[in-house]
Amino acid sequence: MIVIIDDVLPEDKRIGVKDYFSSSPKVRTNHWHSGTFNNFLTDNSPLSDLVKYAARFIDIRNMVGCEYWGHYQSKPNWHIDIDEKLQIKTGEISLPLCVIVYYPIIENLVSGNFVTETEIIVPKTNRMLIMSPSIRHMVEDYSGVRMSVAVNIWDYVLEEFK
Secondary structure (H helix, E strand, O other): OEEEEOOOOOHHHHHHHHHHHHOOHHHHOOEEEEOOHHHHHHOOOHHHHHHHHHOOOOOOOOOOEEEEEEEEOOOOOOEOOOOHHHHHHHOOOOOOOEEEEEEEEEEEEEEOOEEEOOOEEOOOOOEEEEEOOOOOEEEOOEEEEEEEEEEEEEOOOOHHHO
16 A cells, blocks of 8 residues: 655745755764654654654554654665664564655656555655555655655664664
């Protein structure tokens, strides 16, 4: 299942997400935000807005936090979002409750589509994808400006963030 929603955030929050994730290379690496869904209900951050929006479509009541990072001018190859440290350590595959991809800014993009084995989705500024965790996906080669924020919602704390 993939849900595609346009015009997700008000303009000031969209710009806040764009500015936060383009301000430093550090925010482009994985980060962890602890919190149950109830914690996110009272949080006013742009990240919580994305999580609250996803809750309209996927049951995330068991969440304990989310892993998030920005992709700025990057091109992930084919993959499924998993707990990578757990897989390396034990060989076990563990999936998040859901995967969110949000596009705070897309400019002059040529190609760069979000591709699954069954769908091709064109990135668009202020578009959000909410998808089941087992969907294999990648990004096509492109030119132009393409910024996305990835959020994986988990029902346990990942080893690397303990």
